[in-house]
Amino acid sequence: MNLISKIDAKTLVLAVVASxxxxxxxxxxxxxxLNNGDYWRVVGxxxxxxxxxxxxxxxxxxxxxxxxxxxxxxxxxxxxxAAIFIGFRFAGEPCLTPNGIFIxxxxxxxxxxxxxxxxxxxxxxxxxxxxxxxxxxxxxxxxYMKSGYEAASVLAxxxxxxxxxxxxxxxxxxxxxxxxxYSKAQMIFLVPFMIYAYVRCVRxxxxxxxxxxxxxxxxxxxxxxxQLYKAxxxxxxxxxxxxxxxxxxxxxxxxxxxxxVHEFRSRKGxxxxxxxxxxxxxxxxxxxxxxxxxxxxxxxxxxxxxDDAGEEDxxxxxxxxxxxxxxxxxxxxxxxxxxxxxxxxxxxxSDYSLDYTRSLSPLAKSGPLSYESVSAAxxxxxxxxxxxxxVLTVLIARRFDLLLLxxxxxxxxxxxxxxxxxxxxxxKHLLPVMxxxxxxPGIxxxxxxxxLGRRG
Numbered sequence: 001m002n003l004i005s006k007i008d009a010k011t012l013v014l015a016v017v018a019s020x021x022x023x024x025x026x027x028x029x030x031x032x033x034l035n036n037g038d039y040w041r042v043v044g045x046x047x048x049x050x051x052x053x054x055x056x057x058x059x060x061x062x063x064x065x066x067x068x069x070x071x072x073x074x075x076x077x078x079x080x081x082a083a084i085f086i087g088f089r090f091a092g093e094p095c096l097t098p099n100g101i102f103i104x105x106x107x108x109x110x111x112x113x114x115x116x117x118x119x120x121x122x123x124x125x126x127x128x129x130x131x132x133x134x135x136x137x138x139x140x141x142x143x144y145m146k147s148g149y150e151a152a153s154v155l156a157x158x159x160x161x162x163x164x165x166x167x168x169x170x171x172x173x174x175x176x177x178x179x180x181x182y183s184k185a186q187m188i189f190l191v192p193f194m195i196y197a198y199v200r201c202v203r204x205x206x207x208x209x210x211x212x213x214x215x216x217x218x219x220x221x222x223x224x225x226x227q228l229y230k231a232x233x234x235x236x237x238x239x240x241x242x243x244x245x246x247x248x249x250x251x252x253x254x255x256x257x258x259x260x261v262h263e264f265r266s267r268k269g270x271x272x273x274x275x276x277x278x279x280x281x282x283x284x285x286x287x288x289x290x291x292x293x294x295x296x297x298x299x300x301x302x303x304x305x306x307d308d309a310g311e312e313d314x315x316x317x318x319x320x321x322x323x324x325x326x327x328x329x330x331x332x333x334x335x336x337x338x339x340x341x342x343x344x345x346x347x348x349x350s351d352y353s354l355d356y357t358r359s360l361s362p363l364a365k366s367g368p369l370s371y372e373s374v375s376a377a378x379x380x381x382x383x384x385x386x387x388x389x390x391v392l393t394v395l396i397a398r399r400f401d402l403l404l405l406x407x408x409x410x411x412x413x414x415x416x417x418x419x420x421x422x423x424x425x426x427x428k429h430l431l432p433v434m435x436x437x438x439x440x441p442g443i444x445x446x447x448x449x450x451x452l453g454r455r456g
Contacts, residue, residue, distance in 0.1 A: 012124070016117040016131055020110055023135055026371055027102070027142035042078045042148040059095035060085075074230065076153040076183040080104060098146055105145040105156040109138060112159025116442070122166055126445050129396075130166070133389060133438040134159050140378045141435065143358060150184040151432040158435060162442035165202055168449060173202050174219035182223035185230070189416045189433055193408055194220050200401050201446035238306070239298035240421050241322040245288065246302070248422030249329045250295035252342045254278040256423065262349065262380070264425050265356040271295050284335050287328045290316040297424045340415065347414035347434070348383035352427045382431075386410070390437040397444035405443060409436055 073079035081096075084104050088096050113134050116127055137158070144152045157179045164173035177194045181187045195216055203212065251271070255278075261270050271278060278295055285291035293301065293316055305314055315321060329335050353376055378385070390406040413433040421429060 012127065013114060013117045016113060016135075019135055020113060020138075023139045023142070024106055024110070026139065027106075027145075042075060042081060042150060059097060061095065075150055075227070076157075076179045077148060077150045080108075080153060080156075081148060101148065102146045105152055106138075106142070108156040109134075109145070109159055112157070112161075112163050113138075115163045116159065116166060119163070119167055122445055126166070126441060130162060130438075130441040133441065134162065136385075137435055137438050140375050140382070141431065144432075151428075153183045154180050154187060154432045155435060158439060162439045164442075165197060165439065166442040166445045168202050168204060168446050170198075170202065170204050170215075173198065174215060178219045178223045181220065182227060185224070185227040186417075186420060186429065186433070188224035188228060189413065190436065191220055191224055193405060193436065196401075196408075197405060197443045197446070201443055201449075238317060238319065239302065241319050241326075242298040242302040242317065243422035243424040244419060245322050245325050245329070246293045246295065246422070247297045247424050248418050249326075249335065249339060250282065250288070250293075251423050252339045253283045253335060254281065254295050257342045257345045257349075263351040263353065263355075263427055264423065267423070268297070284329065284332060287325055287332065287335070289318065289321045289325050297422070299424070339418070343414040343418040344411065346423065346426060347417075347430060348387050350383055350427050350430075351380045352382040352431055353379040354428055357428065383434075386434045386437050390440060393437070393440040393444060397441075397448070399444060399447050401447045402440060402444050406437065406440055409434065 073082065081101065084100055085096055088100070113131060116122075116130055116134075119127065137155070141155060144155050157176050160172065161176040161180060163169075164176050177190075177198075181190065181194075198216065198220070199212075251267070254271070256267060259267060259270050261267050275295065279292070282291065282294045285294065288294050296302070302317060305317060309317070330339070387410060390410050394402050394406050413430060417426060417430045417433070
């Protein structure tokens with residue numbers, strides 16, 4: 001009898017609680033705070049200026065100057081912050097702190113992990129493997145939760161989503177999926193992933209097929225549709241269109257995969273330093289609306305052009321021309337293949353540490369085996385970890401369903417990301433989607449359960 005077979009559910013839960021308290025403490029003490037200047041859509045309602053990079057203030061005042069209308073659930077992250085804010089207001093607390101946000105998001109994450117540990121009907125090996133993956137993710141990506149950034153709520157609900165898949169709980173699966181999809185517009189990429197897993201592995205028999213179609217429409221399509229509409233209202237379509245052409249294809253055709261740097265800010269610095277040389281050797285220049293902008297990104301170049309032009313039409317920023325240019329580049333054989341190869345290569349060789357968006361704790365830098373040193377080593381190779389975990393899960397599960405889902409994340413996420421916003425902040429945009437490889441073991445359990453039921 002092996003060691004794993006001797007572990008009961010109670011022992012596993014206690015071990016998970018102890019382990020999670022440890023990694024929680026590591027993150028609470030040492031992990032940096034994340035802010036890329038993008039989460040003003042969430043914390044702006046609380047009278048916090050976060051448009052440019054800066055740490056969250058130590059105290060977000062809890063007072064009556066923030067009206068109830070400003071606490072409306074515009075996204076999952078804003079809903080969570082509003083709930084914390086309202087709770088603090090009724091409790092008479094004067095401040096909402098970054099630690100309060102971190103604890104709230106971590107509690108949601110922790111709930112899912114403990115539920116997985118406590119489910120005695122699932123094989124112990126499957127639970128341990130899933131929990132190890134989720135604890136690993138929290139240990140080194142937990143800094144997302146020290147922010148009001150919208151993607152933090154995606155990570156927070158990952159364990160609950162995984163738990164729901166493992167136990168084939170339709171309502172929890174749909175609610176967790178809706179919370180993830182309502183986090184931000186880019187999560188629409190996960191809709192096919194979630195629908196396929198639901199239909200093939202999670203769904204329990206419903207009296208009529210139209211009821212399945214209805215729940216899919218309401219829980220798995222509507223949240224993303226609302227976020228896409230809101231994104232268009234924020235005026236994000238022009239920056240995205242600019243970046244997917246000038247930055248995405250620009251860097252591709254300038255050989256970004258061969259540059260001696262491995263993350264967005266360093267790549268941008270390298271481009272700025274070698275701009276003339278890189279633009280001179282850019283292939284297919286005639287397919288860009290303005291070849292002098294090849295390799296640039298909307299922030300700051302495109303935004304400066306827009307500010308100078310005001311409301312006037314600018315050919316280089318014209319959405320129709322950018323769309324035509326994107327189609328021409330994407331359907332040109334050599335440029336398309338180079339683009340696909342580059343997106344995949346950078347996804348698995350990039351450094352995901354996001355140093356340029358983080359404020360580091362001075363305690364994190366204390367020796368070669370310090371939290372920051374270990375974290376930096378893991379994040380520098382996180383793309384390989386994602387790929388290895390997906391491959392290992394597929395090999396263990398030996399199911400075609402898992403191969404499709406793993407392939408969708410592993411190959412589809414990089415292509416979706418670069419199609420959406422080029423290589424601008426590539427790792428930051430990619431990580432919240434790639435993290436779903438850690439949900440694959442839970443889906444594998446659900447798929448196996450369905451298969452055994454059919455055989456029976």
